Amino acid sequence: MTGPADVGALLRPLVPRVLGALVRRYGQFDACEDAVQEALIAASEQWPADGVPENPHSWLVTVAARRLTDHWRSESARRRREETVALREPAAVVAGPDEERAPDEDDTLTLLFLCCHPAVSAPSQVALTLRAVGGLTTAQIAKAFLVPEATMTRRITRAKESIAAAGSVFGEPAAAEYAERLRVVLQVLYLIFNEGYTATSGTELQVPGLAREAIRLTRAVHTLRPGDGEVAGLLALMLLTDARRAARTGPGGTLVPLAEQDREAWDRVMIAEGATLIGATLGRGPVGAYQVQAAIAALHDEAPSAETTDWVQIAQLYEVLQELTPSPVVTLNQAIAVAMVDGPARGLALLDTIAGDSRMKQGHRFDAVRAHLLEQSGDHDAAREHYRRAAERTESVPEQRYLEERADRLG
Structure with a gap:
């Protein structure tokens, strides 16, 4: 049966x-x-x-x-x-x-274009994609995003109303719109994966079902667009990142940072597939942000340990990524790589360049990274303060516990 x-x-x-x-x-x-x-x-x-x-x-x-x-x-x-x-x-x-x-x-890409219509807000694009293309029920989507089912129902209803009001029809967008609409599709799939890999709130660090669904849908798009470098790059990035899932949590769901993970627990089959995919993609056309992020992920996954990771090349790749898609989030990650190469003082100096960015006040990552670099530099009092500030700003219980534990270790 x-x-x-x-x-x-x-x-x-x-x-x-x-x-x-x-x-x-x-x-x-x-x-x-x-x-x-x-x-x-x-x-x-x-x-x-x-x-x-x-x-x-x-x-x-x-x-x-x-x-x-x-x-x-x-x-x-x-x-x-x-x-x-x-x-x-x-x-x-x-x-x-x-x-x-x-x-x-296969209507997967056509339906993704419809769900990711510019008239629809980003949260509604994600919800409608998971329901119409992914086949998840409204209840499943609501559970994954930790919102009431009635809220998710309204979100999906508004999305469909927006599509109808925009006069959208079933079919691929006009040639002039195709590249931009595909970019939005990939962004939505990336958002779904990120929420599955690291939930923004709740008691669980990960929602594996969402991450798997994002990979499945991206595979489908890659089958339809095998020559598109960014589609291949996004799929490779997801595979290389999700390969670490089993090692990211310890007993009781505690968060295990990348440097402390048991690399024997990483999925070597996924790593091999992702590395092969990005290796065959880079250099064959215009380089995009997903390809660069996949290359960075491959360097992490293929290194025997955090210490032997090629941090010089990773720092260089973040410079490329910053040129392609300037963002304070990129700077955060770049600061960690620079600190591994040139010391925490250089990383902290790089963080100072985005300290006034209002986007950094909306989450916990800026304080978490600053705390990490301050701890490396030996300034434990300041590090403890920023760890606690980051813990107050995250809505993820596992992340909150991890940050509080880091603060407590510093006395």
Whole structure:
């Protein structure tokens, strides 16, 4: 008998194809997306007990189409409109021309473009992507982001309303918009991965399901765009980073910093795949930020220890990254690398250049990095103060405990 976990793994890759088949035929992305979600729920309830149907894709299309036409039928009955749609037999969907070409067509990227429409806010882009393309339920997304389900429902509803109001249609954006829309898609996938790898709040450091989903979706985009260096770079970055997941927490979920992790626990298969991917990508076209970050991650993963890491090359790569995407977050990481090469005083001097940036006051990382470098320099009183200040500013319980422990160690 198929278990719920097996069913979930089977359903998620089918979601873009099923949703694409309905939207191509009927339009109305919002109504089709709701119908697909209902079909997914039906499958998760029926398949574990009754077994997986011979053609899961056609089963989902048929059920989703029935839910869609049932909805339109009730609307027609109440408002006396759309009678021809309400009377259409759902079985015709399975036999239609869209279904004949569906096995050879992947709508993942098209749906990502739609979910990441510029009219939609970044949080809503993430939520809608996970639901419409990733196949997660609203409840699952709400749980991952630690918000009430009603809040996430409103977020997704607003996203679909924004897409409808913008007059968006199912299909790739115009050639002039393609590069920018793809950039937004990659940014959304990156945000999903980061939240899965290091949750911004809550009692758990990681939400592995989100990280895995981001990798799965990025793999799908890479399959469709194998020659795009930044798509390959983002996938490599995710693989090289997620390879350390098992070593990032100790007993009771305590945070283990990179320098203290058991590297034997890192996933060498993922590291090999990520390193091979970025090695084959760099130098074959324009260099982008994700490629540079992947190269940095590869240097960390391939080093036998923190001490033997090629910090000189990492510091140089951060200079390149700063030129590509100037950001105080890049400066934070660059300061750590510079400190490893030239000493903590140089790292602290680099931090001083972003001390007045208002963006650094919105989180805990600036104080955490400053505390780390002050500790290295021997100024334990100042380090302790910044560790505690960082602990007060983070909403992640594991990070808070780690920072408080670092402060306590300094007396």
